[in-house]
Amino acid sequence: MRSPSQESREVAQEFSLVLRDMVLLLRRVSADQAVSAQQLAILGSLERGPRRVTSLAREHGVRTPTMTAHVSRLEEAGALSRGGDADDARAVAVELTAHGAELLRVGRAARVAYLSECLEALTSRERAAVAAALPVLAKICADR
Amino acid sequence: MRSPSQESREVAQEFSLVLRDMVLLLRRVSADQAVSAQQLAILGSLERGPRRVTSLAREHGVRTPTMTAHVSRLEEAGALSRGGDADDARAVAVELTAHGAELLRVGRAARVAYLSECLEALTSRERAAVAAALPVLAKICADR
DNA sequence: TATTGTTATACTCTATAACTATA
DNA sequence: TATAGTTATAGAGTATAACAATA
Numbered sequence: 474m475r476s477p478s479q480e481s482r483e484v485a486q487e488f489s490l491v492l493r494d495m496v497l498l499l500r501r502v503s504a505d506q507a508v509s510a511q512q513l514a515i516l517g518s519l520e521r522g523p524r525r526v527t528s529l530a531r532e533h534g535v536r537t538p539t540m541t542a543h544v545s546r547l548e549e550a551g552a553l554s555r556g557g558d559a560d561d562a563r564a565v566a567v568e569l570t571a572h573g574a575e576l577l578r579v580g581r582a583a584r585v586a587y588l589s590e591c592l593e594a595l596t597s598r599e600r601a602a603v604a605a606a607l608p609v610l611a612k613i614c615a616d617r
Numbered sequence: 618m619r620s621p622s623q624e625s626r627e628v629a630q631e632f633s634l635v636l637r638d639m640v641l642l643l644r645r646v647s648a649d650q651a652v653s654a655q656q657l658a659i660l661g662s663l664e665r666g667p668r669r670v671t672s673l674a675r676e677h678g679v680r681t682p683t684m685t686a687h688v689s690r691l692e693e694a695g696a697l698s699r700g701g702d703a704d705d706a707r708a709v710a711v712e713l714t715a716h717g718a719e720l721l722r723v724g725r726a727a728r729v730a731y732l733s734e735c736l737e738a739l740t741s742r743e744r745a746a747v748a749a750a751l752p753v754l755a756k757i758c759a760d761r
Numbered sequence: 762t763a764t765t766g767t768t769a770t771a772c773t774c775t776a777t778a779a780c781t782a783t784a
Numbered sequence: 785t786a787t788a789g790t791t792a793t794a795g796a797g798t799a800t801a802a803c804a805a806t807a
Contacts (some may be wrong), residue, residue: 477744491645491724491751492732493658495639496757497678498678500798502636513773514637527788534641539775539789543739545679553685563692563788581633584774588629591757591774593621599753600621604628606750607635611741614638652770655797670766683798685767692795706767711794 502587508552508580515543516552516577519569523556526565552576646731652696659687660696660721667700670709696720697741724758 485559503510511533518524518532530540537538544567547553552573569577592600619627620735647654655677662668674684688711691697696717702708713721738745 474752477741478674478733480741481733481736482729483752484727484736484744486753487755488736488747489646489728491754491758492639492643493654494755496643496654497756499633499636499640500678502633507795509773510637512662526790534644535774536639537706537775537789538777542774545790560786561784561788563787569736573750585626585629589622589625592625592628592632595753595800597621597624599756600628601626602746602753603632603757605746606754607628607631608666609739609746610750611631611638612743613739613747614635614642641800653796679797680799681766682800686797689767692762705765709766710774 498591502584505514506580506583508576509582512543512547512552513580513584515540515547515554516569516573516580519553519567519573523568525558525567527569529567547573569585642735646728650724650727652720654728656687656691656696657721657724657728659684659691660717660724661714663697663711663717664721667712669702670711673711691717696718722742 499510502580504556506513514533515529518529524532526540526544526558527537529544530537533540535543544553544555548555548575550572551570554568556566556568591603593604623753630690643654650657652660658677659673664672668676670684670688671681674681677684678686688697688699688709692699694716695714698714700710700712702710736747739747
């Protein structure tokens with residue numbers, strides 16, 4: 474019988490290869506889209522209300538200057554607006570615009586449509602295997 | 618009972634979110650490594666013998682100028698060498714050096730070690746779910 | 762003409778360092 | 785002093801367009 478650590482090592486080797494392929498999949502999913510995957514994720518964070526630049530940066534695992542750049546590009550595109558914070562004059566309240574909400578809706582729909590097609594090409598058993606793994610993968614990603 | 622297309626759509630929505638998180642996981646996996654994930658994949662292709670720039674580009678889903686840039690960076694790092702092709706004077710035979718083989722070995726080991734740790738933190742049932750999904754995910758990625 | 766590869770250029774995403782303004 | 789955010793700069797990774805050399 475295999476120990477958990479032997480087992481983990483074996484799964485990890487295959488996981489390592491698949492993880493690389495997932496990047497290519499993601500690139501195809503986002504190809505020809507008005508909004509990149511990163512931008513879409515940021516707009517998604519703003520859906521439930523304004524956020525500060527620092528808080529967005531933390532949430533998306535990037536440094537503040539990186540998020541400042543994202544916010545600037547998205548502002549130029551009319552997807553969000555920078556507002557002041559009443560409580561703290563240093564802070565910036567980043568808020569989704571109507572145009573941003575529309576970009577979010579369209580971008581999300583395109584991603585889901587593409588992935589749906591991929592999944593429809595599978596057997597229902599294979600689809601079930603993916604569905605069962607997704608919460609676990611989410612847990613792995615969230616853990617650290 | 619749900620139709621395959623309803624089912625696919627539901628799974629796709631969750632997949633879309635997890636896919637985004639996987640990018641962050643990949644970034645953590647590659648952090649503080651001498652060789653990036655992309656570079657590692659290219660070195661991996663060279664493991665079984667020399668390859669042409671065009672063939673590497675196709676294999677990794679990028680355009681030729683992009684692969685030329687990768688090859689140039691890896692050559693500067695001493696990980697590979699450019700040689701001529703005996704049959705076709707236009708072609709370049711890209712070959713792994715001993716240093717490149719070592720970078721590949723170390724980089725792979727680090728990735729697998731990191732992912733092993735992530736997997737060890739799971740229950741054996743969860744690990745089994747990931748293991749079952751990996752071949753399916755590989756299939757999805759390869760299909761297009 | 763078609764193919765192989767490079768160079769030039771530009772855009773996205775990322776980082777660190779240095780700065781301003783406010784707390 | 786510490787925190788919020790920006791600007792300046794740089795590097796990796798990607799693309800297209802234009803080119804040289806060879807088939």
